[in-house]
Amino acid sequence: MSALKWQGWLVGLVAIAGLLVFAPLGLYVWASGGEPQAEPPRAAVEDVRVTGCRVDPASRRVTAAVEATGRGEGVGAYVVTVEFRDRAEADPGRRAAQALVRIPGVAPAATEYGEAVGPVWPVATVPWCGVAGAEFTPAAPTPGATAP
Template identity: 55%
Template sequence: MAGKWQGWVVGMVGLSCLLVFAPLGLYVWAGGGPSSGPAAVPPQVRVTGCRIDRPSRRAVAVLEARGEGSYVATVGFRDRRPSAPDAREARVLVRLPGLSPDAPPARTEAVGPVWAAGAGVWCGVEGVEGAG
């Protein structure tokens, strides 16, 4: 009689494993692994100008971008002496829509915060992400 129960136990354990691991296997299989298409190349974004606008006293960075697709760039503004205890830092997001590799570089401005009179400013691209 003990042999009959062992067969049932083995059968139930096997069925339980199938019910648990089959959906996991289907999920992994349906994921497909790495895409076979070309990898997206991030755009080249650089600062071509950095100034303080005299009338508004706002920091302004002039950007030039090349690539393909739409992106959002993070532009940073800092004092020329970032290690000083009273150094100022600010970040602004700039949208770069519809870049095309065949078109001339897109140009845009990132307008930062009001900057202290007589203080120097440094502008730079701190990151670029796809805008979806």
């Protein structure tokens, strides 16, 4: 046999040896990663939205109507940060006015409402109101209450 033929056989044998060593390792890694991970709880900001934005004619303050839809974790309260701007796009050089609104007692799958009152708004300027952040706090169980 020529030297070139021996090199071909040698490469083939090394490839087969590599498969015999690394194939079981690859199968082990593939099989051990099969446990499904629990989904992380969704962010509270996904449960709230601004449904209205208007300027009160008497006080000239901008107000935002906010609704929160409860999550399956049980009854709780939302604290929503509402932002007031003169356009939908945020201006990185300016800080927008913000207000907090607390919406307590939101049951799972129920919708509760709140209102955020913002600053005095300039005449002839249309406001934009949006959710800047939200936090959900589960309600504390009442003493003496029994679980169903």
